[in-house]
Amino acid sequence: MWLTRSYSFIKTRLDYHIRKHPQIQEEQPIVTYQPSLNIKNKQRSVSANTKMKINIIKDFYQISKDDQYVYNSLEINDIIFIEQRRTDDKILEKKDWLIILKNKSFSGYKVQQIHQSIMLQTMEYDIRRQWWIFVSNQEQNIKELKNQSFQQLKKSDTLHKIQIEKDVVRTIIHDMFKQHENQQSLKNILIAYANYDKELGYVQGLNIIVANLLVCYDLSVNDSQLNDFEIIDKDRDETVFFILLYIMKDQNWRTVFLEGFEGLKIKIDVLEQMMKKKIPELHKHFYDEGITDFFPFFSRFYMTLLMYNIPWRFSSMILDLFLIEGEEIIHKLILAMLLYHKNKLITRNYSDIRIFCQESLIISFLEIFDAPQPNLKAILQKLNLL
């Protein structure tokens, strides 16, 4: 993997061994809550019967002497969270992004700096294409296809074609997506992927991810910023296909969609444990309202990388972050959303929480990104996102 020697983005590999007692759902859960404000109070209410052991192993490689990470290791219940200590770093400007792209190396820049810069959206639209190609390990993935090619894969027949065709016409994420060419591109990429990954095939959710990749990769949606010129990339579909491969294979997102959704359930378990640790009062409220199964609340967030029905300008930021930080950033963003809306959520009942998570949690959180930079920085810091 290209990352291993060149850079150490926060690559987290999670190995789980979950053994749940089958009767856990039936049992009437008893919450013993001490109204103490001490967050270190270990509440074990939800997983009282759950023997859960999560090992988080960080693949950590030094990239340059500029990078000095300090990790705080906290043990809560059976889970070890490793956190990066916050520092104030210089935000990357256009020339910095160009330097990284030119050298094909992150040398001289810290993880945290890049993370902050993406969050504060200093990467401009015209850099994004090259950036995505660079961070998605494109050359390596092209090589690994060996005797297959995108052109062949998109033409081969697949049993998933019927479902793909049903979904392509109802994947509307942007006005431009009503155009026939874009729907054709979406269909081609989904068919190619279904042929490439026969075990997985096509699952709903992939259509949203690919459509967002297509729109955000395509500069024509940035017309107003681009003034009078537009760069047409005739290889767009193929490039997006390889970015999808990177997400599914290298970021291992295919486990989210595999039969039985076991990988997705594990991710949602991790989210719940993080919420219990970081926002215990909200977690308790959820629990008191009868929310013991987080799956219906958050499964879609993971299946669409938070991009279900949101404006594309936010999708591009989420993708910028996800391509280099992977799973962890999705957990972090959801936690930040919950924290941001805590006061609202904590007064609501089951139905209202469910509706709010479904309709408004993501979109009304993303509004914070419209704040001017200094304010945004403060907000993001407060939400543990910087």
Add this chain to the structure above:
Amino acid sequence: MSRQANSQDYDWLVKVIVIGDSGVGKTNILSQFCDAKFSITHMATLGVDFKIKTIDVDGKKLKLQIWDTAGQERFRNITKTYYKGAQGVILTYSVIDRQSFQNVDGWLRSIQENTNSNDVQLVLVGNKADMSAERQVTMEEGQKLSQQYNIPFFETSAKSNMNINESFHNLAQRIISTLCKMQANDDAPKLNLKQTEGKEKTKADGCC
């Protein structure tokens, strides 16, 4: 039993699930019923969606928690775990999609396997009835199937709002009479409470 003095704006809280093949119009049926909306272009439902609608049935306020499920095969294992605790099922096919009609048997089997079928009320709905030119399933076929399984049947159109309210009201009425029967039998209103998702309280008022 005396009526509880609380701020609840409903008498009963029940869980209804909407199931059926992908693309038969489940979400549109719900949008029409809950929000009086229909859109030609909407996104496919992923996992499970959730809607709330309070309706009047025989002078009682019934709050419906409606679970809108994804139709794609891959999601079946997940969605059937949400059958648990449902008091009503809207089983949907599309009259312009023969396959979705043929799959009704499979859906019924899956309901039988995953619920206590005596307590669950069903209604069979053949949607997209406005699209006569593309029709692949006749009304008679739908009726025959529903008689075979002894389930009330409606041909609906989410687009023109045909029989949508009727389907839900038919279901709601039968849910209420089942609940009343259960209450009368064991005089244990708590039973319903346990079956409903979440901890919003159902009414403890037992007169029917």
